[in-house]
Amino acid sequence: MTTLVVNGGPSDDYAEMLPELASDMVVFTGNPLPGPERYAHYEQVTGIAAGSYAELAALRMAARAVGQAPFEHVLTDNEYDLERVGRLRDRLAVPxxxxxSARAFRDKALMKDLAAQGVPVPAYTRLRSFRDLEGFVAERGYPVVVKPVSEGGSRGVTVLRSQSDLAAFGARRWRHDLMAEEFVRGEVYHVDAVIAPDFRFVSAGRYYTGCLEALSGANNGSVLLHPHEPMSARLADFFDTLMKVMPAPEVGAYHLEVFHTLDDRLLLCEVASRVGGARIPQLIRRTYGIDPKETWFRLATGLPLRAEPLEVPRAVHGELCITPRPGRVVSVPGPPPFDWVREHVPNLAPGDVSAGPLHSAAGVCWTIVAGGDSSELMDRLHTCEGWLEEHVVHGAPEPAP
Known part of the structure; x- marks a missing residue:
């Protein structure tokens, strides 16, 4: 039997994660993958998430497989392909x-409609016209967050703080995929989980700064909580309650974001049915000894796991990403000189021109550190941030053409 993969990531090695299936694997990918010769069929498709070529090609393959099920498994790790791959499973009767289900985890307004039956959510509304936005502002006051219902990485998010902001937003070309939500003050936590029959992995973490702050120029990152920290249990309970009202598949990976308000309440930010982005998978590997994506895919395809998560990690890990400023990069340093730094990777090099933070995971460089708990990690990331800010040098913004 054949496994179909619709890939969006730049370097996912499906043959390494699933070697038992690679020789019969059909892969459509938007980015080049290592070792394409290992697959039965491999095509690189420009703009794969924006078009329907992979879906059409897979259906044509299925039509030619007369008298047998063409695909036993259909996989994707890409946020923007979840619905398309779900549609393929539906049409081809693939588990x-x-x-x-994918739409419920992609459409943030629908998501909150469903989630509100189980967990607290911020005030929100789907926007069908600018008049709806005016009404929401009149009812809730400022600030108000406006965002597309199906984007990721904080793309397209706008915070309206005044009447002048509202007027400026009204001057833009209207999008018909927007929602408005009250601005929640406090910290943002995340839960990253892989759930299957007889398997449960749940990891809790906290963002170094909020995703919207990163878009405004603040450095971003994440720290994992030790499972014995009280907030870990609160977040795991919130996740379990949420999953009771969401149409979750039997085997799934989840990235949940939760507001922790100034008065100690937990509110849903959003939840995705995929592995967390940026460096969260690296933090999980270093802390718990498993690759969450490999774990998810091996469970989904019925393969035995090659590693089990540690119940009590020896250390937890955090990550700091230095947000790019508009302009030419002058200097990017090597690793900060501390013995608890575990990894340091430059994303930009001297001479590169940056447009600034186009999404919440953009960075000049990122650094992973180890610590005993989230409090120690935050202190160490603050120390790293101070050192890196002294050594990362940006030039003046490029003049407009």
Missing amino acids: GQSEA
């Missing part, structure tokens, strides 16, 4: 997440 896994359906299109309707």
Whole structure:
């Protein structure tokens, strides 16, 4: 039997994660993958998430497989392909997440409609016209967050703080995929989980700064909580309650973001049915000894796991990403000189021109550190941030053409 993969990531090695299936694997990818000769069929498709070529090609393959099931498994790790892959599963009667389930985790307004039956959510509304936005502002006051319902990485998010902001937003070309939500003050935590029959992995973490702050120029990152920290249990309970009202597949990976308000309440920010982005998978590997994506895919395809997560990690890990400023990069340093630094990777090099933070995971460089708990990690990341800010040098913004 054949496994179909619709890939969006730049370097996922499916043959390494799933060697038992690689020789019969059909892969459509938007980015080049290592060792394409290992697959039965491999195509690189420009703009794969924006078009329907992979879906059409897979259906044509299925039509030619007369008298047998063409695909036993259909996989994707890409946020923007979840619904398409769910639709393929539905049409081809392949087990896994359906299109309707994927939409519930992609459409943030629908997501909150469903989630509100189980957990607290901020005030929100789907926007069908600018008049809806005016009404929401009149009812809730400023600030108000406006965002597309199906984007990721904080792309397209706008915070309206005044009447002049509202007027400026009204001057833009209107999008028909927007929602408005009250601005929640406090910290943002995340839960990253892989759930299957007889398997449960749940990791809790805290963002170094909020995703919206990163878009405004603040450095960003994340720290994992030790499982014995009280907030870990609160977040795990919140996740379990949420999953009771969401149409979750039998095997799934999840990235949940939760507001922790100034008066100690937990509110849903959003939840995705995929592995967390940026360096969260690296933090999980270093802390718990498993690759969350490999774990998810091996469970989804019925393969035995090659590693089990540590119940009590020896250390937890955090990551700091230095947000790029508009302009030419002058200097990017090597690793900060501290013995608890575990990894340091430059994303930009001297001479590169940056447009600034186009999404919440953009960075000049990122650094992973180890510590005993989230409090120690935050202190160490603050120390790293001070050192790196002294050594990362940006030039003046490039003049407009």
